[in-house]
Amino acid sequence: MRNLSKRVLRGMRRIESAIDTMSSGHKKRGMGSGGRCPTGFVTLEGWSNCYLFSLFNTSWYEARDYCNAFDSEMVSLGSLKEHYVVTFLIKNNPAYKDIQGWWTSGSFVAKTKQWMWISSVTREPFSFIKxxxxxxxKSSLQCVLLYGRDDHLWHDRLCSDRYNFVCEIPLN
Incomplete structure (x- = not known):
């Protein structure tokens, strides 16, 4: 537990230092927060959610903890439109060009035998698929990744694999 706390603190420091880089990169490309997203989070004009894109990789479980530390959740792609918004933000930031993949909150729930978006308070079945x-x-691969080498389509992976991730929070 102590080791995990140290890793979380180190990760938090990396996130804090990356926040400036991430937000300035989006603002340069005309995709700033519009003054309504928390620091480091970005959105598109007219969109209802803000997103934080990590510049480091971690397991699905650790990614969930990082997002929760910012009072946010891992991204749940609740609609096809949201899938395209998130992938647009990824594809239009040069800093993300070489990133292999991005964790989402998608996970296979064995008890219900369904793929679901998992948050700290809800579990929602997928309303569409990509x-x-x-x-x-594979039944052993139980977490959903936006795979960069496959046009950010969904791939199942081991939750312990290490990838970048996306946090999401509603606009203030």
């Missing part, structure tokens, strides 16, 4: 061809492909 799985890549032949995905999901």
């Amino acid at each position: 799985w890549a061809v032949n995905e999901p492909n």
